[in-house]
Amino acid sequence: NKITLALYSPLALIFAAPVSGQFARTYKSIIFLQPPWTTVFRGERVNLTCKGFGFYSSQKTKWYYQYLGKEISRETQKNTLEVHKSGEYRCQAQGSPLSSPVYLDFSSASLILQAPLSVFEGDSVVLRCRAKAEVTLNTTIYKNENVLAFLNKRTDFHISHASLKDNGAYRCTGYKETCCLVSSNTVKIQVQVPASHPVLTLSPEKALNFEGTKVTLHCETQEDSLRTLYKFYHDGVPLRHKSVRCEKGASISFSLTTEHSGNYYCTADNGHGAKPSEAVSLSVTVPVSRPVLTLSSAEDLISEGAKVTLHCEAQRGSLPIVYQFHHEDAALGNRSAHSAGGVSISFSLTAEHSGNYYCTADNGFGPQRSEAVSLSVTVPVSRPVLTLSSAEAVTFEGATVTLYCEVQRGSPRILYQFYHEDVTLGSNSTSSVGKVSFSFSLTAAHSGNYYCTADNGFGPQRSEAVSLFVTVPVSRPILTLRVPRAQAVVGDLLELRCEALRGSPPIMYWFYHEDVTLGSSSVPSGGEASFNLSLTAEHSGNYSCEANNGLVAQHSDTISLSVIVPVSRPILTFRAPRAQAVVGDLLELHCEALRGSSPILYGFYHEDVTLGKISAPSGGGASFNFSLTTEHSGIYSCEADNGLEAQRSEMVTLKVAVPVSRPVLTLRAPRAQVAVGDLLELHCEALRGSPLILYRFYHEDVTLGNSSALSGGAFFNLSLTAEHSGNYSCEADNGLGAQRSETVTLYLTGLTENRSGPVATGVTGGLLSLAGLAAGALLLYCWLSRKAGREPASDPCRSPSDLDSQEPAYHNVPAWEELQPVYSNVNPRGENVVYSEVRIIREKKKHAVACNPRHLRNKGSPIIYSEVKVASTPASRCLLLASSAPHR
Numbered sequence: 001n002k003i004t005l006a007l008y009s010p011l012a013l014i015f016a017a018p019v020s021g022q023f024a025r026t027y028k029s030i031i032f033l034q035p036p037w038t039t040v041f042r043g044e045r046v047n048l049t050c051k052g053f054g055f056y057s058s059q060k061t062k063w064y065y066q067y068l069g070k071e072i073s074r075e076t077q078k079n080t081l082e083v084h085k086s087g088e089y090r091c092q093a094q095g096s097p098l099s100s101p102v103y104l105d106f107s108s109a110s111l112i113l114q115a116p117l118s119v120f121e122g123d124s125v126v127l128r129c130r131a132k133a134e135v136t137l138n139t140t141i142y143k144n145e146n147v148l149a150f151l152n153k154r155t156d157f158h159i160s161h162a163s164l165k166d167n168g169a170y171r172c173t174g175y176k177e178t179c180c181l182v183s184s185n186t187v188k189i190q191v192q193v194p195a196s197h198p199v200l201t202l203s204p205e206k207a208l209n210f211e212g213t214k215v216t217l218h219c220e221t222q223e224d225s226l227r228t229l230y231k232f233y234h235d236g237v238p239l240r241h242k243s244v245r246c247e248k249g250a251s252i253s254f255s256l257t258t259e260h261s262g263n264y265y266c267t268a269d270n271g272h273g274a275k276p277s278e279a280v281s282l283s284v285t286v287p288v289s290r291p292v293l294t295l296s297s298a299e300d301l302i303s304e305g306a307k308v309t310l311h312c313e314a315q316r317g318s319l320p321i322v323y324q325f326h327h328e329d330a331a332l333g334n335r336s337a338h339s340a341g342g343v344s345i346s347f348s349l350t351a352e353h354s355g356n357y358y359c360t361a362d363n364g365f366g367p368q369r370s371e372a373v374s375l376s377v378t379v380p381v382s383r384p385v386l387t388l389s390s391a392e393a394v395t396f397e398g399a400t401v402t403l404y405c406e407v408q409r410g411s412p413r414i415l416y417q418f419y420h421e422d423v424t425l426g427s428n429s430t431s432s433v434g435k436v437s438f439s440f441s442l443t444a445a446h447s448g449n450y451y452c453t454a455d456n457g458f459g460p461q462r463s464e465a466v467s468l469f470v471t472v473p474v475s476r477p478i479l480t481l482r483v484p485r486a487q488a489v490v491g492d493l494l495e496l497r498c499e500a501l502r503g504s505p506p507i508m509y510w511f512y513h514e515d516v517t518l519g520s521s522s523v524p525s526g527g528e529a530s531f532n533l534s535l536t537a538e539h540s541g542n543y544s545c546e547a548n549n550g551l552v553a554q555h556s557d558t559i560s561l562s563v564i565v566p567v568s569r570p571i572l573t574f575r576a577p578r579a580q581a582v583v584g585d586l587l588e589l590h591c592e593a594l595r596g597s598s599p600i601l602y603g604f605y606h607e608d609v610t611l612g613k614i615s616a617p618s619g620g621g622a623s624f625n626f627s628l629t630t631e632h633s634g635i636y637s638c639e640a641d642n643g644l645e646a647q648r649s650e651m652v653t654l655k656v657a658v659p660v661s662r663p664v665l666t667l668r669a670p671r672a673q674v675a676v677g678d679l680l681e682l683h684c685e686a687l688r689g690s691p692l693i694l695y696r697f698y699h700e701d702v703t704l705g706n707s708s709a710l711s712g713g714a715f716f717n718l719s720l721t722a723e724h725s726g727n728y729s730c731e732a733d734n735g736l737g738a739q740r741s742e743t744v745t746l747y748l749t750g751l752t753e754n755r756s757g758p759v760a761t762g763v764t765g766g767l768l769s770l771a772g773l774a775a776g777a778l779l780l781y782c783w784l785s786r787k788a789g790r791e792p793a794s795d796p797c798r799s800p801s802d803l804d805s806q807e808p809a810y811h812n813v814p815a816w817e818e819l820q821p822v823y824s825n826v827n828p829r830g831e832n833v834v835y836s837e838v839r840i841i842r843e844k845k846k847h848a849v850a851c852n853p854r855h856l857r858n859k860g861s862p863i864i865y866s867e868v869k870v871a872s873t874p875a876s877r878c879l880l881l882a883s884s885a886p887h888r
Contacts, residue, residue: 138174728746
């Protein structure tokens, strides 16, 4: 090692007792320098590092500084300290003793020689000569005041391998430019030689080291001198016996006891560190004492299965000792002990391990036997077995069953207990291994799992479970029907539930409708079964169910179910005596819903006004009759309701037809007297009747032509010829029966007298006949109106004086002089003629227009007019009737 790296003292090492053949060292704290010199110039700084047991660990450190008899201590958190003062330094690291002192010199000289504090044999040593600026280094090294070497301008002098010949005082010199030769400080080097490892010997070497034998330990080193200090150790502990200095080395003697067995070594220290010897083992031979056998177990009870430990130990005796264990003189095994404390064997107990145990110990001087130890092994009960008195799997209610519980092994006394689904049924105790029994009568509640336990103080043992199934016949089932509303309706989901309150599962349930099977369901664990059915009309009737668990079948009571069918949309039909409904006909309204539960209430409606309601207790629908009037035209419907949801029929339109009344024929000409070549207008009108009306015109029953009209009658124009004189009529027909008007006779002027007389007479007769017919019709109309209890809108039966007096009775009648005569040949001969004027009063007029009589003079003959007022339609006209009569 290079001394320039660290400074340490050989006294820093102290050797402790050997451990496992090696020596553990305990170090003093050591101070390392950086730079590694003990002499430096003043103003420079030196870093001290303290190393303890953890040789390179940084730790909290105590420092001690002494100079001129004054000591100062301080503590640093780390193991380094920077110093710049001369003096003696020591340190103490945690867990290590105080270090050896190190003296540092911070010199004010101009030339210094730096050297290590301690030098050991074989070290490489550097001596360094340093100068300040004013000194010229033309260095010369002196040893013991003799020139050793010239360094010229070099600063270091090297000693490659230090030995004792290098001991001495060293210094160096240089030149100061201003004056003279300068010498450095003197450094003394003492090369230290450590002692070699000593050798320890034991005598007598081959003797048997029995107790009381005297032995001698001798320690010797090659570099033995009077300065060498020897010490003796036993298992790391210094021996207190006084050592004797020999011619070479040192010795120590003592008489052996059992405590002297162990390892011995010695150390030799010549002032440069103690060196240990190799260890020597010494065994003191002692015969074994009588061993002691002990028995131990972790359990409180020594029972079968428990782990037991046998321990055999001789309190005295040289090692090794062979121990052997015995059970009833049968060897269990042996163990060899190489240290004190005895040996042990462990094993798990069985019933066969009961008996006496002992052990022997022998270290070569004859075996020693222990006292016997007795062991009684308690056997826990084995797992019991539970059996039934009957091997049959099915047991009925009322039968007696016996349970048996038995164990094959176990120390008495044994307590047996019987359980049903963890509920205690009973218990029994026996004083020997065997079986016990428990009997009871079966009920349905006894189905389930049974087991038993056996216990002799080591905890109960439980048997395997045995299942017992008590078979119970099914009771009579209960059938319930469930629908989503109070009444069962087609389309509803019907749920049938069948349940037998008693009976061993599995139970098979069957569902019936009118003794026809609907379906079945199996319930494996008891309870109810259900069957769902979407209802139709055919599902009304009787329902029942059946339960069967293989022992007996039970049938439920019958439940009746009535399935209500909602009414379908009804159909409304008209029934009349003919294809076309006519006023006065008897009309039958027939309403029928093709589907729906009875009774059904039918309602009949005309324009949403109720006509009537009829209940039909059975199928076939219902009818409503009434006589038709013109007001009965319109839209008809009917409604069917059976309490679930009313259904309305389609709308049906009815049109009531009115037969035509007898038409009135009117002839019109452009002048008072009709002549050949005039244009004759025939107007035919039926005052009542449903359109469309076909009018036909006749002359002497020969058809002239026809025309259709919605209202107001029809017209036919004719250019007159001589052949056109004669009787005219018309006919009205709307398909409900034709009506023929009265005949009107026409005479043409320009004919002979002989012919005109009869013609005039015919015309006059025709007119009088027509007037009489009109008067009769008027009287019949008034009578019917009063009989019906109503007044017509304009009463034709009243006199003209009953009219509103504020308006003139003839305000819309032209002057008679301006009227064109219908017939110009009415009175060609100037005979007395009585005229009757028939006026038709329009219903929409506020005041009736009456045709008043006027006295007209024709050639001085008085003319009598009579007025007939008839109620009619707006198309009514005034017909002038002329009759020949004497003037009054």
